[in-house]
Amino acid sequence: MAEKGKSRSDYIVNLLIRGMFRLVMLFPYRIRVPLIGWIMARIVAPLAGYTKRIRGNLAYVCPELDKSEVERLCFEVPDNAGRTLIEIYSGKEFIDRVRDIPLGGDGAQALEQAHQESRPVILVTGHFGNYDVPRAALIARGYRVGAIYMPMKNVFFNKHYEAAISTIGTPLFPRGRKGLGQMLKFLRSGGMTGFLVDQHMAHGAPLTYFGKVAPTALSAAEMALKYDALLVPIYGIRAENGLDFTIQVDAPIAHTDAETMTQALNDSLEDLVRKHMGQWFWIHRRWKPERQRTRAAANTGP
Template identity: 60%
Template sequence: MKIKRADLEGSLKHYLQNLAIRAVFRMAFLLPYGPRVRTVGWITSRIIGPLAGYNARVAANLNYVMPDLPPREVKRLMRGVTDNAGRTLMEIYSGDAFVERMKSVPFEGAGVEALYAARDTRTPVILVTGHFGNYDVPRGALNAQGFNLGALYNPMRNPFFNAHYEQAIGTIGQPIFPRGRRGFARLLRHLSGGGMIGFLVDVFNGGGAKLSYFGKPAMTALSAAELALKYNALVIPIYGIRQEDGLSFKVQVEPPIAHTTPEEMTQALNDSLEAVTRQHMEQWFWIHRRWKPEKVARIDAKRAKKANLS
């Protein structure tokens, strides 16, 4: 079988990226937990962010949804967002040290009572968050406090990085399910048995519904809402919010989303994430390609053409 040059170049790029990341991690693990997390945040915001184009992407996203934001605030957020991203990754890789800290994380918000009641009655629950704060904090804190939470995750495109990434997130809590047919089937069995599962709502999904996020069209999967309606599960927004010291967290639990239509429920989830992001702008993953207006336009045109033909 002939191997394409592009495939070879892609594999080499992934291999070198993984080597660079692992080198940073090895150096960071020479430090105690606090300095380690702060150092990787600093490296990500001051070195990796500019070189990898993350700062430019943060600025482009902010300009798209908030074009009147002052340049000084954009610059602050470029550093703050990439710093939070670096800290998050280092925390996830800190294994037992991170898990130990999760045991004392406080739970706050109007949805806490519903969350504990669902655990005690074995009511199926779908917890929904976004790439905000440290998105693995709710899972780590819940598992540390005796909840039976399973999570669906996206395997990384870089296969070299993904191998140790799966091991790292698995240390924080089990079970975890890779996105795909088999993983989804296992996730459903966990939910139908009265378990809790976790979803991320802020991923661009070309086959999803065109909803709104920060006032702009955002293609969003309806999966969480559809499963909630099918299995009569609670849908609860939940967030791991980084505190001012940069190392500790609180888990904010919102009230369950009312069962209506998948579109209305998912828009409510988008609105919830937007609200908490506006309170902590540097904690959402503005590096994310959330909107993709060019793709949305193509999807609209394709759907319009299909509707005209039917």
Template identity: 60%
Template sequence: MKRSVMRDRAVNAAIRSVLALAMAVPYRTRVPMMGWIVSRIVAPLAGWSRRVEANLAHVRPDLDAAEVRRLKRAVPDNAGRTLIEIYSGEPFRARARNTPLAGPGLDALRAARAEGRPVIMVTGHLGNYDVPRIALAQEGIALAALYREMRNPYFNAHYAEAMRGNAEPIFPANRRGLLGFVNHLRQGGAVGILIDVFAGNGAPVTFFSKTAPTATSAAEWALKYDALVVPVYGIRQPNGLDFEILIDAPVPLSDPLTLTQALNDSLERVVRTHMEQWFWIHRRWKPELRAAQD
């Protein structure tokens, strides 16, 4: 279906207005304020609250009603905070730069970079996924990011520019972008990939014990270029403004299906500990969830 130019422009204008309102206040107020706006206003209107509830019912039916209510507010709150952080420029970058790197994969990451070995760092929509890019740049690691372009081209233009201002290089997931991204890896660079989105032609691996088709691209590139594969997460701290960066243990190179499942398992372990920080708004389990609702 052809997208409406007028609708895209109107939606972008509304988004820019909310962003401008948030940017007009100090950073320490701006971030929680944007979380409140998205959780209390945007999420109910956009149907996000219902989607969070449906996803949780599908994979975590053991949760009690109080916890589901909490997550329906907390999940879009984290999403709102993440969005305005990405747009906040230096105040956000200063916090991210000061975030220490830790975890069982840190030594392996440093060794691979010292050797000039390609590295694939895999993450998900948890906490703030831009924090590791900024912090790793402090170590001299230019983590090339691959991102899906927004359907709304007007919003995508300034969103991509905001991400580029935080750390470079970034590549859109189109033909030209993929060529640059893979070339960066092939030449011994480090790349970052978000793995937790539905892929219609992806492998039938599981996430929270339910089938969640996932692209095997990261695994295939790792095998082709003998890259170190390391999960990484920018986890929001209790004050809502700071982070910790967890670099999980490297995933052994095996075959695309086994490697992809191991990456999903790593993300799941972290999500279970920080349920409110993962983007439960995604349609991660379609068509299985759709079939369960029919």
């Protein structure tokens, strides 16, 4: 029975998802991961309207893509999302698969030095590849890594989702005043904290992503400036076999001002997405141009 004050539809959706997860967890990891990817791409995405949203986002920022490329991405994007979700729920099997991945990229040495010196670090990534791969690999190496996250709107699903991401590592800080306070205390103690920078923030700065205005939160850069923390873009890039990953650590973003630094984060992610278009979560309403036009009209009214 649904909890008081909670949606019955959320309760039913959660039951269906939990049932599906329990079923696929009976399969070996190498079968389970692509199976959920296929289910997400071929069944869930069309029914949930995700395919339509992918097409709309691509038409808005990449109108030059031909039809065959768009069709390919309409499969690859939800396939990657499904794989990511079941990998997170696979706990120890997932951790064992990624724990020894070497850190590559121009920022790997700076990240190791910050770890040795217990210097605060803000790790920034996006909904790309599997964003929990770097966190799992760094924690397995003994790095102190926390993460701030947005609780799921479906409270029934959120209970086991939080348990799953906690298996990969803690501490976790839910968005909100209490979580922010805990996260700042951890950061000041020399910890590393992970942020996702690629979500639409209604009152964010009007920065650009794929050449279009994409309101973006400045909080990661502002905290880096305030606490003299390194601001480091980091990514878990899915390999062609669909199961393995590489970890790319970009050079730390130079401390200038929050908007310049955050635009550099957007540019870093965009550069990587253009090389691996199917690995970014094009299902997101990242730009929301209609809402931006409405707000602009309201601000210029009589």
